[in-house]
Each structure stands twice: as C-alpha cells, then as structure tokens.
Amino acid sequence: MEEQIYRKLFLGFIQIHILHHAQAEPIYGIWMLEELKEHGYKLSAGTLYPILKTMEASGLLQREDRNVGGKIRKYYRTTPKGDVVLKEARAKAYELFQEIR
Numbered sequence: 001m002e003e004q005i006y007r008k009l010f011l012g013f014i015q016i017h018i019l020h021h022a023q024a025e026p027i028y029g030i031w032m033l034e035e036l037k038e039h040g041y042k043l044s045a046g047t048l049y050p051i052l053k054t055m056e057a058s059g060l061l062q063r064e065d066r067n068v069g070g071k072i073r074k075y076y077r078t079t080p081k082g083d084v085v086l087k088e089a090r091a092k093a094y095e096l097f098q099e100i101r
Contacts (some may be wrong), residue, residue, distance in 0.1 A: 007047075015055060015095065019078055019086040022061055026075035041076060052076055060085055 017036060021027050027035075033048055052074075055061045060082035064075045078086065 016089045023078040024076050
C-alpha cells in the first residue's frame, strides 16, 4: 500500500525527469531506467515503458525506432508540446520547492 502511494506521488517527478532528458537528447528505456535508479527511483521496465507510451500518446514525446546491433530500439525526444509542459513544470516545481524548503 505504501509503495503505491509513493509511486503515485512520484509519477509526476518521474515524468518531469523523462521530459528533461528527452529534451536534451534522445533517450531510450534502459538508459532512462538507469538514470532514474541513480536518483533513487525503483522502476521496472514494465512500469517505465507504459509511462513512455502514455507520454507519447499525450503528445509530449515523439518516438523514433532505430536499428541498434540488429535490434530495434525506441528513442524518445520531446515534442514542442512536451517542451512547453516541461517549462511550466520547472516553474511550478521551483515555486513548490521554494515554499517547502
């Protein structure tokens, strides 16, 4: 139960983190899992990939399939909409952190 509460609470942080990195350069799932792990988020591929798919369906990310070593790897970058959302999320996060600090 407690893990579900944390997962739900931190989902927004995870999505902001994804947008941040996808804006800087194309990202792919396994790399993003490792990046999130470095920041203390414990996600499985079964959790991350639906998040990426939902963000793509919402128009925040665009996907490009690339052949890497004979396998198709899905890379994600932000869309113009994703860039706007990230800008707004950064401002709101900054405001919140200033308040709770």
